[in-house]
Amino acid sequence: MLNKSEAGFRKLIELLKPHHRKIIWGFVFMLVYVVCWPLLAWLAGQLIPAIGKGDLSKVLVVITQALCVFLVQKLAQFFQDILLADPSLRISQDLRQNLFSKLQKTKLEAVEKLSTGDLTYRLTEDADRVGEVIYKTIQDTTPCALQLVAVYGYMVYLDWQLSISTLFLAPIVAVLVSKFGAKVMIAAEKSQNQVSELAGLLGEAIQGLPLVRAFAAEEWLQQRFNQQVELHRKARYQNLRLLALQHPVIGFIEASGILTVLALGAARIQSGGLDSKGFSSYVAALLMLIDPISHLTTNFNEFKQGQASLRRLKAIENEPLEIEDEIDAIKLKNPKGDILFESVEFSYDNKNKVINNLSLTISGGQIVALVGPSGAGKSTLFSLILRFNKPQKGNIYFDKFPIENLKSSELRTQIAIVPQTVVVFSGTIYESICFGRVATKKDVIKSATIANAHDFIMEFPNGYETRLEERGVNLSGGQLQRIAIARAVLGNPSVLLLDEATSALDSEAEASVQLGIKQAMKGRTVVVIAHRLSTVQEADQIIVLEKGTIVDKGTHDDLINMKGRYRELCEKQFIRNADP
Ligand code: ADP
Numbered sequence: 001m002l003n004k005s006e007a008g009f010r011k012l013i014e015l016l017k018p019h020h021r022k023i024i025w026g027f028v029f030m031l032v033y034v035v036c037w038p039l040l041a042w043l044a045g046q047l048i049p050a051i052g053k054g055d056l057s058k059v060l061v062v063i064t065q066a067l068c069v070f071l072v073q074k075l076a077q078f079f080q081d082i083l084l085a086d087p088s089l090r091i092s093q094d095l096r097q098n099l100f101s102k103l104q105k106t107k108l109e110a111v112e113k114l115s116t117g118d119l120t121y122r123l124t125e126d127a128d129r130v131g132e133v134i135y136k137t138i139q140d141t142t143p144c145a146l147q148l149v150a151v152y153g154y155m156v157y158l159d160w161q162l163s164i165s166t167l168f169l170a171p172i173v174a175v176l177v178s179k180f181g182a183k184v185m186i187a188a189e190k191s192q193n194q195v196s197e198l199a200g201l202l203g204e205a206i207q208g209l210p211l212v213r214a215f216a217a218e219e220w221l222q223q224r225f226n227q228q229v230e231l232h233r234k235a236r237y238q239n240l241r242l243l244a245l246q247h248p249v250i251g252f253i254e255a256s257g258i259l260t261v262l263a264l265g266a267a268r269i270q271s272g273g274l275d276s277k278g279f280s281s282y283v284a285a286l287l288m289l290i291d292p293i294s295h296l297t298t299n300f301n302e303f304k305q306g307q308a309s310l311r312r313l314k315a316i317e318n319e320p321l322e323i324e325d326e327i328d329a330i331k332l333k334n335p336k337g338d339i340l341f342e343s344v345e346f347s348y349d350n351k352n353k354v355i356n357n358l359s360l361t362i363s364g365g366q367i368v369a370l371v372g373p374s375g376a377g378k379s380t381l382f383s384l385i386l387r388f389n390k391p392q393k394g395n396i397y398f399d400k401f402p403i404e405n406l407k408s409s410e411l412r413t414q415i416a417i418v419p420q421t422v423v424v425f426s427g428t429i430y431e432s433i434c435f436g437r438v439a440t441k442k443d444v445i446k447s448a449t450i451a452n453a454h455d456f457i458m459e460f461p462n463g464y465e466t467r468l469e470e471r472g473v474n475l476s477g478g479q480l481q482r483i484a485i486a487r488a489v490l491g492n493p494s495v496l497l498l499d500e501a502t503s504a505l506d507s508e509a510e511a512s513v514q515l516g517i518k519q520a521m522k523g524r525t526v527v528v529i530a531h532r533l534s535t536v537q538e539a540d541q542i543i544v545l546e547k548g549t550i551v552d553k554g555t556h557d558d559l560i561n562m563k564g565r566y567r568e569l570c571e572k573q574f575i576r577n578a579d580p
Contacts, residue, residue: 045281092131117199133306478509
């Protein structure tokens with residue numbers, strides 16, 4: 001697992017390549033910054049004895065030199081930071097864009113499994129954290145590591161015997177840091193998972209708020225929320241406790257190390273191995289090691305937390321992708337809208353068959369009503385026609401072509417869907433009808449007119465430029481349905497898949513939607529999941545589906561006369577829903 005995420009980080013470093021110019025310049029300034037440290041240690045070696053001797057003019061000269069070195073160092077740090085900030089932010093941006101693009105291609109059922117809040121958290125917080133780690137690694141960890149090498153190199157130059165004794169401390173610190181790091185990563189992943197779950201619950205809670213109020217279920221929801229918050233607090237506390245323990249332990253080892261070096265240094269001066277100037281420089285250099293060691297420890301923890309985030313991001317990447325188009329996909333020319341199912345079998349989990357040896361011919365221009373109990377597989381048939389899923393057995397043809405030989409985007413331009421629940425993104429009505437497609441105002445008005453939506457849209461002061469609030473809350477259910485119909489007919493598809501809304505609209509709204517649907521159906525093949533008797537009666541073909549199998553097929557009159565499942569269903573279901 002760990003190796004996988006390390007490989008993941010290596011892949012991220014690949015993303016740095018396009019920005020190599022800025023990075024090289026950033027490193028040049030970083031080197032200037034790093035070289036200044038031993039120089040400052042050397043100046044400290046000049047300064048301290050001069051102060052001891054009371055040699056004011058020497059002190060002033062050395063202070064001026066030190067000021068110049070500091071100035072150069074801080075300028076170099078500034079340029080290093082700004083030159084390296086941009087590439088690291090861009091990587092984080094690329095990472096997020098790549099993931100979102102991956103999400104757009106991921107199988108719908110895999111995405112639906114994850115909660116909205118969880119996904120949002122991963123794409124925002126986790127992606128940010130990974131970006132932060134990249135930024136820190138380039139901008140802080142690297143100069144700190146170089147500073148460590150440069151300063152230690154200078155210490156070896158000053159007194160290698162003394163430096164070897166300091167080196168004994170390094171493995172102790174390294175082992176401790178890595179042991180803590182591994183624990184921090186596990187704790188961080190746990191804590192991040194808890195936040196994700198919290199975000200998921202929040203998403204559900206916000207969407208379901210009206211329902212929660214209607215059922216007076218606030219107390220129940222509050223308790224669920226409190227439990228989740230409590231779990232998060234515990235996970236976070238575990239993380240913080242580890243960090244809290246790490247700093248004093250490593251700090252103590254550092255302090256002991258410094259005191260030991262001081263004692264050893266005093267012994268070296270006594271034996272004549274080191275003079276006071278050299279020792280002053282040595283102590284100054286030693287003190288210069290503390291800051292980078294503490295940064296490296298903190299950054300290592302963050303690196304581990306970043307690895308946890310990267311693992312969570314990778315989990316999205318590993319979800320199965322939508323079925324890809326074949327390279328030489330066929331292009332459709334004036335399709336008629338014929339659909340043919342040939343002995344189709346499909347299962348979501350490769351175990352339970354949802355569609356069972358189903359054969360069905362739908363000729364261009366026909367109206368076909370799918371009826372049957374909930375769970376019969378009606379929506380699954382839609383998802384197969386749209387190629388969201390691939391049957392394990394049998395074939396589906398569109399205009400005589402197997403659908404897997406067609407370009408999915410082209411197939412979906414020819415087959416439009418009006419779902420039961422209308423989804424709108426915030427934006428104008430115009431944008432909502434276009435839904436990412438380029439269309440002239442004339443075409444949009446034409447579609448809205450077909451959908452019986454033009455008149456109500458024009459009643460708004462801003463007409464088509466009226467802004468829709470999130471989830472379309474400023475439109476009525478019937479109005480939203482008509483927007484969805486306008487959206488579906490905009491591309492002039494040859495097939496319309498309709499999932500009739502089951503939620504009752506008032507009779508006036510219902511009539512307006514029905515008129516829109518009737519107009520939209522003209523000249524197209526229509527497959528409708530029917531809940532209304534009027535729709536069923538008008539159908540050229542009614543398919544009665546049960547447990548993924550066609551149990552009855554024919555016109556309304558045929559099937560009523562057959563006194564089979566359809567008639568039973570009508571008596572149970574449609575008559576109740578039937579139009580007066
Ligand atoms: P209908 O539209 O007739 O109500 P569906 O096509 O939605 O029926 O569902 C048919 C069966 O497939 C049901 O048993 C349902 O639980 C199952 N099913 C639907 N979608 C999924 C999915 N994404 N993953 C697993 N099973 C699913």
